[in-house]
Amino acid sequence: DAGITQSPRHKVTETGTPVTLRCHQTENHRYMYWYRQDPGHGLRLIHYSYGVKDTDKGEVSDGYSVSRSKTEDFLLTLESATSSQTSVYFCAISESLRLSSYNEQFFGPGTRLTVL
C-alpha cells in the first residue's frame, strides 16, 4: 500500500460538534483528495488539493472545509457535524492530475464517522 494513513480510523460524535479528520502521506505526491463513500453512491469527491494552501471544491463540499499547510497533511473539517455526514471518508493521493496506469489514485484506509 502507498504510504497513506488516516486518523482517526473510527469516530462517533454528536450532532453539532466539530470534527477534524487527518490524512497523512509519505509519498510526496502533489495532489490529495477527500471522498465520502455511501451505499448506492460510490465515492463522491468532497474537496481536493493541488498544492500547499491550494484547495478547491468537489461535488459534495457543503458542510466541509479543508486545509493543507504541509505537502504531507490534508485535513478535512466538519464545522458542525450532522447525521447526514455519517459516512466512510477516504483520502486519496496522486502524483499528477492526469490519471493513468502509471499515475493512479491511491486511497487511504478510510475513516468511519458516525454522527448521532
Added chain:
Amino acid sequence: GENVEQHPSTLSVQEGDSAVIKCTYSDSASNYFPWYKQELGKRPQLIIDIRSNVGEKKDQRIAVTLNKTAKHFSLHITETQPEDSAVYFCAASGTGGFKTIFGAGTRLFVKA
C-alpha cells in the same frame, strides 16, 4: 451533470463462471476509465484501467472493454474464484483527476 451508471448492483456467480459488470458515462470528455476492487473493510484498489484510444485491455483473468461511441465500458472476470468476492467500482475521468466520477458499485459474490 456528469454521471456514471453501473449495473448490476449485486451479482452472484458460481465459482469458475464469468462475471460481467457494465458502466455507462455521460461526459464525452472522459478519456480514462479505471476499475477498483474494494474488499470488505478495506480501501479501493485499482485493478485495471483503459484509455479512450484503446478498445480492450486484458490482465490475466480480468479484461475491460470500451465502446466510446456508445459511452459504455465493461469489466469481465473469467474463471471466478471466491477471492474475487468484493465490491467493484467503475469510474470515468477527464483530463483532471478531480473530475473522476465513480459508479455506485457492484457487489460480487462468488459461491464455492
